[in-house]
Amino acid sequence: MDDPSDRLINTFGALSQAVSDRVRRAIAEAFNAGGQTAAALIAIGHEPGMSIGQIRQILQLSHAGAVRVVERLGDQGLVVKSQSPCDRRVVHVTLTLRGRTERTKLLGLRNAAVADLLGKVSAEDRVALERAADSILSSLRSDPQGSLATCRLCDRGRCDDCPVNRHRP
Secondary structure, three states, X not given: XXXXXXXXXXXXXXXXXHHHHHHHHHHXXXXXXOOOHHHHHHHHHHOOOEEHHHHHHHHOOOHHHHHHHHHHHHHOOOEEEEEXXXXXXXXXXXXXXXXXXXXXXXXXXHHXXXXXXXXXXXXXXXXXXXXXXXXXXXHXXXXXXXXXXXXXXXXXXXXXXXXXXXXXX
C-alpha cells in the first residue's frame, strides 16, 4: 500500500483537531465541570461500576486526578461510589439517574456537533469516510481499557459493530 501523501497527513491531522475542538466546545458550553469530567461521565456509562483505577486508565490521569474527577461528579449528584465487596481498596463508580440523564444530553451535543460537520459532505463522500474511519479504527490494537479510552466519548448505541473492538489481542 502506498504511503499517505504529506497533504493527506496534514489535512487529516487538522480535521481531527477541528472535530475534537468542536466536540469539546459543544460539551463545555453545557457542562462546565472542567478537565476530563464530561469524558468520565460518558465513559462510566459504558461500564457501570467501573473502578477509579479503570477511570484513571481510560482518561490517562493520575490516581489523584481520577479521584478528583469522580469527586466532582459525586458533588453534582451524577455518580455514586461503592466499595468493592472483594477488595476494600477498590471503589466502584456508577451513574445516578441524574448522571444518566446528563450523559444522554452530552452525547446528544457531541453527536450534533459532528453531524453538523458531516452534513456539509455529500452522501457518497460520507460512505467513503465511514469506510475509512472504520478501517482506521479497526486497525488500532488495544486491550479493553484502551478501547474505552478511544471510545470514551462515543455513543455506543449508534455503533452496533464497534470497529475498535474488532481486533482486540
